[in-house]
Amino acid sequence: MTEGTAADTSWLESMPEVYDRCLGLATFAPFAADISLRALELPHARVLELAAGTGIVTAGLVEALPDAEIVATDLNQAMVTYASSRTPGPTWEVADAQELRYADGSFDLVVCQFGVMFLPDRVGAYRGVRRVLAPGGSFLFNAWDTLETHEVEAAVIDALAELIPDDPPDFLRRVPHGYADPNRIRADVQAAGLHVAELERVELVGRAPSAKVLAEGYCLGTPLRFEIQERAELGDIVPKLTKALARRLGDGLIEGSMAAYVVRATKPE
Template sequence: MSEGPTADTSWLESMPEVYDRCLGLAIFAPYAAELALRASAVPHGRVLELAAGTGIVTAGLVEALPDAEITATDLNQAMVAYASARTPGPTWEVADAQALSYADDSFDLVVCQFGVMFLPDRIGAYRGVRRVLAPGGSFLFNVWDTLESHEVESAVIDTMAELFPDDPPDFLRRVPHGYADPSRLRADVQAAGLTLADLDRVQLTGKAPSAAVLAEGYCLGTPLRFELQERGDLADLVPRVTKALTRRLGDGLIEGEMSAYVVRAVAPA
């Protein structure tokens, strides 16, 4: 059953641009390239992307899979509107990963970058993916490893604890990094009737021009924004976060190690 967008899954119309500009290249592009390369190595004539966001992976899929028919989806209309303009070519649709309306056996490959952590019923969603996959088709997705393995987001969480010691915002720990358990990943995939083919821990380096850019991205371009709004005015809080984050990460170019689990599951043949 779909529950619709919540504070953890919603993006206002202004957020996709900030998210893409401030965090796209720094955090998500390295894994998008890695995921697109993996997609090119499996059957991919008909591709469905879930939780496509601003189209960072979509652009990689368009380049890596020039002959594929790509349908890119996201739960949020604001994301679809932004991403469809950013990456024309695929069929863009608003769709709920937990309530897929596509026919059985519609796709050879389903791709989802850093989206399954947001799903309240992951096993149910994986069953839906299994249904729309053709026999032997692949479900390729990734999830963040623990918060401690992500240098930038660890610094953001430490900054939140410094600025709000009595009630620190915990979105990053609770949602993006809340599924960092290989045993749980394996069990959920198998419970949905899929076969686990690959489960790899991949460590990459993210780069951002400054801590100020990262602060803007996390504070204004992710659901952390809603937790901050409960604690004060964003016009006041963003400069404070920027100052505290700069103390931790330094001035100028930021380079941070980060790790994620990359999963390929296969539908029954």
């Protein structure tokens, strides 16, 4: 697994809105509903969300856990600015999951949806989660399975390989789908002093209204944008990718299966 570069975690101010509008329902909402329901079954008086992004999971947590005190964080100010206006209620803060500033034992539950893949030092970050958890508290997170198990994103990467054959972008394979090894995940969590209570592979279906929406979302609303800009003009690639995805996935409503590993780790009493 290759670690990400600085560009892999960078966001322009315009990107969160595109990311949320184009990819929220298609990719992230189904797993957000899953993780929010799992949170409901756990002690959750004080909740910390890491890598909250545009607040898709945050909104689910607010609905599922109306009495919880929620602190939602992201590394990127652009994300926090957008998400805090989208989902008021939680305390929103810019925070680095690698360097948590919170006091020992501050939270009963830490949640992170599709963020751990971006962490340069996962074991170190998991140790930080362990520190801020109360004894018996839970760390609930998920990570994508391999690129091939995500029908839409596999189609995006295949299409871009045809459009930019000399040096095809590989962000999606390299980073979001680069931690798709349950044995590695388990080992990292245990190395941080947490107990793996559950590690489950979950397969869900994402839905997008059109290939155009997906092409815009991936090209303009994710760090894939920076890889494309190094190789081609965004204005040229978006319509070409739209046509390529329509050939692969259909023209109209698109449904695609996608799989992830969902993990619940606990801090010893």
